[in-house]
Amino acid sequence: MTARLADPLENPGPLAGIRVVEMGQLIAGPFCGQLLGDMGAEIIKIEPPATEGNKGGDPMRDWGRGDFPLWWEVVARNKKAVTANLRIPEGQALARKLIATADILIENFRPGTLEKWGMSPESLHEINPGLIIVRVSGYGQSGPYSDRAGFGGIGEAMGGWRAIVGDPDRPPSRMGVSIGDSLAATYGCLGALAALRHRDKTGEGQVVDSALYEAVLQVMESLVPEYAASGYVRERSGSVLPGIAPSNVYPCKDGEYLIGANQNTVFSRLCDAMGRPELASDERYSSHVARGRHQVELDELIADWTRTLTIDELEALMIKHGVPAGKLYRPQDMLDDPHFQAREAIVEIPHERWGTLKMQNVFPKLSKTPGTIRRAAPATLGQDNFAVYRDALGLSDSEISDLQTRGVI
Structure with a gap:
């Protein structure tokens, strides 16, 4: 294990030079951003600013066990945090300026939200033709269910996962992690990388549409063809797969x-x-x-x-x-295991609040341009407002302060 953050100049990673604007919250969008950031992309995360009666920020900042909201420390590593009120025209305009400088935009709002804010893919491609827009949602951007609210567990149920997990004499079980969200995020990341390859050849950006239920469906093996060909319906089977023994x-x-x-x-x-x-x-x-x-x-x-x-x-x-x-x-067991240690599957990074913090390392491992953990998760809301808005958009410190005073950021 190592007790230092990687030097971004030492080995910048395969996605160095790629700028990602992340506007998602909770799990699916942010996990997609984490994966891209781990591989070297610059991730600029936009969060809602604090307002009267609302503390602002991604709710993930508070997720965890009591006084240990540590989920944020993993999902927000390698990210820069800025604030922008996307519910008001000035905040939307600021976001559009930032997106104009980006290679990838990630959002996981309900379909139609981006359009309501004046940031439809068509309008964004007018100002940034090469932009890749990763849209993660419960049911996808089209179809009769597209405007429904969706969460990971719902996607797991619709995609077929929940019905077959658990003991047959009990209600369906769930995994101890948010697997539906993580799968949709991973497929969103895969789509973004494929879209980058297309852009390298053509200069064209495009939309990556990752639906939670379809991400789950992708890992359901032969569940659908078994039923379609023979009428066989997989059921809950506890700790075994029927017919696979021992x-x-x-x-x-x-x-x-x-x-x-x-x-x-x-x-x-x-x-x-x-x-x-x-x-x-x-x-x-x-x-x-x-x-x-x-x-x-x-x-x-x-x-x-x-x-x-x-x-x-x-x-x-x-x-x-x-x-x-x-x-x-x-x-x-993981912390003590010599194989985990030899492969640095878990690393220890310095942290402002926790001293040092152990977490899973970047994965998968690349032999020539490995990803790295270069920054701890942003500790405070809007931590990088001045640096990002000044360097990326050319705003002066006084202009940024004015935006802050008026609640735009």
Whole structure:
């Protein structure tokens, strides 16, 4: 782990020189901005200023556990924070001037909001023809549901995720993270990078339309074709995938351990580790289809064996026999693990409030132009107002102060 922020001049990252204006709030838009910023883009985040009765800022600044609103520290890293009141003409005009200097705009408002503020894609492309506009929303920019309010959980439900997650005798479960938002943001980022490639060849900007429900749909594997071809409907199946065996979490003397040995050769190695090599040729377990048919009894048989071992004893056997398996990690396990440390999967950065702060590193890793964490998340609202509006738009300090006094920023 490292205890310093990366020098942006030392290795600027593959997106160095790309300016992104981020106008989104909460998770989907800001996570898209985080991904682009991690790879070297300059991210200028516009937040609403404080007004009477409203503290302003992205609500993510307060998200977390009590006195530890740490979600912001990850999603806002590598960003510059400015304020602009987008609900008034002067604030909208200021935003348009900033967008005119940008390569990418990110927004995750309800469809029609940008248009209401006088910032339709058509009008923005008039002042910046090469602009790429990433629009993340619940249902997309078109279709009969487009003007509905949408959140990550709704997208997970509509995209098919929620119906198949959890135990069959209980209501649908959710993941412990906002996976729908993160998927829509990731696909938005993918679209932005593809659009940059097109712009390199043609000079044309375009709109990237990332809908929460469609982002979830993309990772639903064969759920739709299975139904369309055979009428099969996937249902909640708890900790297993029906027909994929053995692949489950198994009990040990001191906890639980995940084993995935559903491939024939791997299952044979698991049988050797168990001291039961004959199981590999048993007709009930000798093929993928046969193991799927006898999934419950096979899981029970393996569980009876794993209960006799500690996690460390079981892991040693899995490593020795080449069986894919692993512990269920908690944060302390991640911090202590030598593999996490060797790959710097978690880094430690200096922070004004927290002293130092540990968080996940930039991902994926690039061999020639790796991304970096160059700035901690902006601590205060409008922290970069003077620097950005002066350097990007050429405003004087007195002009910026006047905008601040009048509540425009």
